[in-house]
Amino acid sequence: MKKTNVMAAAVLACALGGAALAGCSGAAETGPAYNPGEPPLMTASHEGRFERLGAKGCYGCHGVNGAGEPMLAAASPLPADHYAGGDTASREIDGPRTECLTCHPVAQE
Amino acid sequence: MELTRRSFVKSTAVALASAAAAGTLAGCSSLAGTGADAAASGEGVKTVGVCRFCGCGCGVIVEAKDGKVVSVTGDPENGSSRGLNCVKGYYLAGALYGEDRLTVPLIRDDKATKGTPDGLREATWDEALDLVAGKLRDTWKADKSRLAFWGSGQQPIVEGYCTAKFWKAGLLSNNIDPNARLCMASAVVGFMNVFQTDEPAGCYADIDETDVFVTWGANMAEAHPMLYSRLTARKLADSAVRHYDVTTMTTRTSASADKVITFRPGSDIAIANAIANYLIVHDKYDHDFVADHVQFKQGTENIGNATDDGYDKSDIGQAVDNVEPITFEAFAARLAPYTLEYASELSGVPVEDIQELAEVFADKSRRVLSLWTMGVNQHNRGTWMNHCIYNIHLLCGRYALPGDGAFSLTGQPTACGTAREVGTFSHRLPADLVVKNPDHRRYTEAVWDLPNGYLDAIETPGYHTVKMFRELSKGGIDFLWSAHNNWAVSMPNLTRFLGRGDLKGINDAFICVAEVYPTLSTQYADVVLPAAMWVEREGAFGNGERRTAVFEKAVDAPGDAKWDLWMLMEIAKRVLAGEQIGGEDAFDHLFGAWYDADAAAFKGSDREVCASIWEEYRTFSNPDLNPDAAAINTEAKLKMEAKQLAPYEEYIHNHGLTWPVREVNGQWLPTLWRFCDGKQEDGFDQYGIEAYGEHDKAGGVSFYKSADKKPSVVFRPWEPPAEEPSDEYPFWFCTGRLLEHWHTGSMTRRVPELDRALPEALLDMNPADCERLGVTDGDRVRVTSRFGTCDITVSTAGRTRPPAGMVFAPFFAEETLVNLVVQDTYCPLSKEPDFKKTCVSIEKIEG
Incomplete structure (x- = not known):
């Protein structure tokens, strides 16, 4: 994912407004607990989001911005090893990890 | 495009070195946003393992503490997965600890x-x-x-x-x-008939190197998720990479496809034959490769269907394995009826789409990788369809070359x-x-x-x-x-x-x-x-790319489980x-x-027992360990050492090795590209070819395990499915796996997170069919075939999007039990059942 695309995704996420962001946040604080190594599920409100937006849509909330902060403060951040080169400064998701659904399916409740 | 072996090896090595150095291959994360190593608690004992579920064979690091597995993360040193995994693998620990484990006889x-x-x-x-x-x-x-x-x-x-x-x-x-x-019998018989050896020539690294993916009846995104992640990564890395998804319905795998070619169930052989015919008619096949490496055959035809108990002993059932040699000209003549138009008529695929796919295979400037799985294997002509894919690749000189091959994906871990x-x-x-x-x-x-x-x-x-x-x-x-x-x-x-x-x-x-x-x-x-389950004792799996990997014992089994x-x-x-x-x-x-x-x-100990048994087993492919076996091997020209295995400890030390594994100057070196000439240290089949093959043949390959060193291109005609939609049973019913649940869900449904992600088996239907039948999402329907009946809930928003006239359901749910409905008709050669083409009726029932 190129930096330009990341910014476009962020813009897109913002443009979608509250509906797009609903459910993005809060899971870390109020959702189910996960054991070490277990990838969290997307919350039910995310249904269909990956299919529509792809990894760019995920990055739009969970990735970092130019200041190294999460795009959406309340969203659980992508860990460093999910970035190209293992470096958040790349602002680019590591290629094999762009198929987010492979590890983070949507919870149906 | 011509990628020389030297440039290929160099680019692969650089990519791997970069990835390893940067840590990009490390495992998945915890919620806290830490990497693989940090994801584990760091307080337990870590052992090396391999995932319990599908044929990808992803390497994992298992951490145990106080007699319990507390984390499972990706193993960056496993050559198959390089630290990747899917959601099932990361929740492996949970699969061990369902509340109702069996602990007494x-x-x-x-x-x-x-x-x-x-x-x-x-x-x-x-x-x-x-x-x-x-x-x-x-x-x-x-x-x-x-x-x-x-x-x-x-x-x-x-x-x-x-x-x-x-x-x-x-x-x-x-x-x-x-x-x-x-799941794999049709692939096995296909391998044995064509190559006289049961193995894929390529490896998973082909995914990282190819220019064009062709998926045939394969929903990799759900069934081979780690490999699909690599496929999409390859596409992302190079915008010129293309993906053709040849399928009977739209799936998650279709999402990455540049073109989805949707064909009528059972017509895939007609499409494959039309491609082969096109290559010959337009003189776009590889003459040198065919001359050096291929022999032509035809076999018994009009073989009917193995639905009745007496099929195997019938006259036709006894003749299904027969083949006879034919000339190239005779083979071309058999293919001649398979024009683009005829294949289009049978398959419903536009002529121009079949031609476009044929041109993909004809274009030698780009590497093409065919990948297939149960859509091809679970087929009333599964063995024949395996043949037809190899026919295309062998005709155009695309087999056993890095990024350029035909790869049968395996369903199960071993x-x-x-x-x-x-x-x-x-x-x-x-x-x-x-x-x-x-x-x-x-x-x-x-x-x-x-x-x-x-x-x-x-x-x-x-x-x-x-x-x-x-x-x-x-x-x-x-x-x-x-x-x-x-x-x-x-x-x-x-x-x-x-x-x-x-x-x-x-x-x-x-x-x-x-x-x-x-x-x-x-x-x-x-x-x-x-x-005892998985890491409650030691064991080893062999995955879809010939990689053998050990999972070490990490914890004891519960109760009296053994x-x-x-x-x-x-x-x-x-x-x-x-x-x-x-x-x-x-x-x-x-x-x-x-x-x-x-x-x-x-x-x-478990380790000593496994190693000792392994040592006897590997004698089969290392005959020098047994003088009597060695003598028979020589006399009968069995070439048993052609799939040589290493001592047990080597598999642990190396986090898995792909066979044949050759001992070179005290080191055991794996083979990634079988039958492909080149240095063993670079992953090529140097010692196999030196012992049995020939150098300087077309493509730099030598198929030394095949009769006369020439794989068989066998003409196989299109013959209809065992049953076709009728007034009584108007729908095709296809079954399969989805991402979160392994097979029948007996382990994965006991993991709360996986159950939350996919709690129910739904019947995916086309909206037009729903409208015609007067059903909508959430309605209960009865699905009936001439074999049986099951009740299930309808969805038009499911994982698959079948065309009108077709429905899909996963088979993991015991309460739905879709296999009550599915036919047990099998491929007459491989005896593998056709789970993809049962004809059914659908009626709304009160929920």
Whole structure:
């Protein structure tokens, strides 16, 4: 994912407004607990989001911005090893990890 | 585009080095946003393992603390997965700790309770083992054609090896078959017919190197997620990379496709033949490759369908394997009717799309990788369709080259390593040997130290899986032992086999089920043996790219659950008591090196036992370890060392190795690209080609295991599916797997997160069909075929998007039990059932 695309995704996420962001946040604080190594599920409100937006849509909330902060403060951040080169400064998701659904399916409740 | 081997090796090495250095291949994350190493608690003991589930064979690091697995993360040093995994793999720890693990043996005293959750009582191991062994011995002594073992592509390698040895040498029975018959048998027969060796030539690194993906009947995004992640990463890395998804319905895999080619079920052979015909008619095939490497054949045709019990013994059933050589010109003439227009008429695919795909194969400036799985294999002409894909690749010189090949993806974690390589099929012996061949029997006798001619008693193959269950359902088998599978959910035509309605079912047989959780199969068991699961003992799997990998023991099994290998030894010693082989106690002769029958214990740790058994097993492919075997190998020109294996410890040290593994200057080096000339240290098949092949042939490959060093291009005609939609049954019904659940869900449905992600099996339908039938999302419908009926909930927003006239459902849900409906018609050559094309009616019912 190129930096330009990341910014476009962020813009897109913002443009979608509250509906797009609903459910993005809060899971870390109020959702189910996960054991070490277990990838969290997307919350039910995310249904269909990956299919529509792809990894760019995920990055739009969970990735970092130019200041190294999460795009959406309340969203659980992508860990460093999910970035190209293992470096958040790349602002680019590591290629094999762009198929987010492979590890983070949507919870149906 | 021409990628030289040198530039390829260099680019691969650079990519791997960069990735490793940067840590990009590390495992997935915790919620806290830490990487693989940090994700684990860091306080426990870490062991190396490999995932329990699909054929990808992802490496994992298992962390245990206080006797419990606390984390599972990706293993960056595993060459197959490079630290990647999917959601199932990361939740492996949870699969161990369902609340209802079986921890004590269970016995059913009243057969009338079969098919219900009731009727099983707790028992001691001695009581359960005595009962099972007594039934098996009685059956064996009375008529050994009436006993059977149904194994698995999930049975670890040394366990499968010992089971095959007990069944074939101890009991002199070939009534042993694995559930791999349900998923990979068509691929196996395809490999053997075309190449005379059961193995893919390529490896997963081909995904990272190709220019064009062609997926044939393969929903990789759900069924091979790690490999699909690599596919999408490859596309992301190079915008010129293309993906053609050749499928009967839109799936998640279609999302990455530049073109989705949707064909009418069963017409894929017509499309493949049209492509091959196009390549020849337009002179776009590789003349040099064909001249150097290919021989042409045709086989028995108009072979009907194996729906009736008597098919195998019918005249046509007996002739299905026959082939005869033909000339290239004759082959071209057979293909000639398969014009683009004819294929379009049969398949519903536009002419221009088939032509576009044919041009993809014709364009030698780009590498093309075909990937396929159950859509091709679970097919009434599954073996033929495997042939047709190889036909295309061999005609255009695209096989066994980096990024340029045809790759049959494996379904289960060790369908290759155990079912195929160890030989737990009814017609097999270890290491590609078959019971029919006298030289193969002599070789096996040498390794197993059996009297000359001892195995002639098993020269006739036993019951394949469908035959086994058909015999069970009509009283032809009295004893069944199953392990590492859940046949009461996964077999087709369960209406017959479970005895629904007025059917007899398999209830009269004595059934022993080794399991880790209560399943529908245990509801039909007379005895349930509680098994240790995955890292509760040591084992090894062999994945879809010829990689053997060990999973170390990390924790003890709960309660009195035991290692399957211990169960096997205890039953074998009881059954073989008083028997002799070569003047020696039969049990000790077969297993005494590893097991102390009097002490009821192994002669060493799990590691030592596995290593010792492995050392005997690898003698099959390292004949120099046994002088008698070596002599037979030389005399009969078996080329057994062509799939050489390394000592056990090497697999642990290297986090898995792809065979053949060659010893070079004290190091054991794997082979990534089989039959491809080049340096062994770079992953090519240097020593195989030096020993048996030829240098400087077209493409830089040499198929030294094939007859005359030439694989067979076999003409296979399009023939219709076993049944087609009618007024009574107007829909195609296709079944398969989805991401979160492994097979019948007996493990993954006990992981709360996986269950939350996919709690229910839904019937995916086309909206137009729903409108016509007056049903909507959430409605309950009854699905009926001429085989049976099941009830299920409708969805138009499911994972798959079938075209009008087709429906799809996953098979993981016991409460839905879609296999009540599915036909048990099988490919006449491979005996693998067609799970993809049952014809059904659908009617709304009150929910």
